[in-house]
Amino acid sequence: MLTYLASGERSYDRAPQKPWPRESWELMSVTSGKIRLSLDNKIETARGRTLWVIPPGLRHSWLGDKGRSAEIVVFHLDHLAAPIGDWVKRHGWIALDLTSENCARLQELHRQAEPEWLRPGVLTSLRWSRLGLDLAILIGELAHLTPFEERKLPGTTVEKAMTIFSEHLNEGWTLDQVSAALAISSVHLRRLFRQVLQSNPQQVFENIRLTRAKNLMMLHDVKLEEVAVECGYQNGAILSRAFKRRFRVSPSAWKGKSNRGRKPLSLS
Numbered sequence: 001m002l003t004y005l006a007s008g009e010r011s012y013d014r015a016p017q018k019p020w021p022r023e024s025w026e027l028m029s030v031t032s033g034k035i036r037l038s039l040d041n042k043i044e045t046a047r048g049r050t051l052w053v054i055p056p057g058l059r060h061s062w063l064g065d066k067g068r069s070a071e072i073v074v075f076h077l078d079h080l081a082a083p084i085g086d087w088v089k090r091h092g093w094i095a096l097d098l099t100s101e102n103c104a105r106l107q108e109l110h111r112q113a114e115p116e117w118l119r120p121g122v123l124t125s126l127r128w129s130r131l132g133l134d135l136a137i138l139i140g141e142l143a144h145l146t147p148f149e150e151r152k153l154p155g156t157t158v159e160k161a162m163t164i165f166s167e168h169l170n171e172g173w174t175l176d177q178v179s180a181a182l183a184i185s186s187v188h189l190r191r192l193f194r195q196v197l198q199s200n201p202q203q204v205f206e207n208i209r210l211t212r213a214k215n216l217m218m219l220h221d222v223k224l225e226e227v228a229v230e231c232g233y234q235n236g237a238i239l240s241r242a243f244k245r246r247f248r249v250s251p252s253a254w255k256g257k258s259n260r261g262r263k264p265l266s267l268s
Contacts, residue, residue: 002128004076005117007110010035013064020061024076025085026054027135028062031103033070036063037095041191049098051106053080053088053139073106081136090159092196096142109134157182158196161189165205169212172232175201210246213239217255224251
């Protein structure tokens with residue numbers, strides 16, 4: 001369903017806003033001039049002829065380019081059709097280059113939607129469904145045709161970091177080691193984790209360790225010391241303290257409840 005629709009000239013620097021989360025998907029396109037995406041921890045470079053796809057909940061706002069105005073077309077949707085919506089979420093957010101034909105297509109989609117937006121009718125819900133599919137297909141086509149490097153997308157880097165850490169779990173890799181494997185700085189990797197997961201990498205890595213520890217304690221009759229080594233802790237005492245700090249119960253108490261057939265405590 002369409003939840004917002006707008007187009008025309010904008011001068012975002014006149015009354016700049018701090019980043020804030022939207023409840024819907026935002027598909028922001030600039031067809032003339034340039035604008036900048038502003039996040040909590042970073043302001044992106046000004047871009048022209050670009051379509052940004054921002055999932056719900058990501059704090060962001062828009063800024064102009066040195067006070068100059070730009071022409072925009074923006075759609076807000078309560079749902080972005082699969083698999084496109086799932087793909088974008090895995091990457092955090094995406095920015096896609098537009099050709100003049102792409103810009104004209106977005107303007108035409110806006111022109112077709114505007115009368116229904118201003119005066120909803122019996123067929124409005126059907127037309128919004130069609131609009132959502134048209135936009136999802138366009139995003140899919142642009143993502144396939146645009147020669148951007150997937151590895152530069154923030155969500156991809158975060159996923160790779162989590163995979164690398166998991167692969168070296170029993171070696172107790174540090175943030176610096178994971179960053180080195182990705183050929184980026186640990187400072188930059190922290191920024192990406194904040195942007196994509198709203199968390200720092202140490203917290204995410206600790207959750208990976210403790211999730212693995214739970215699985216081992218539930219599925220295998222192993223000693224706590226063995227679980228600790230497998231999960232990258234120096235010894236069982238350190239694992240026990242981390243486990244109790246996270247879940248407010250000792251590993252032995254949790255394992256006892258789990259083995260008696262009771263529902264394991266939530267990971268959250």
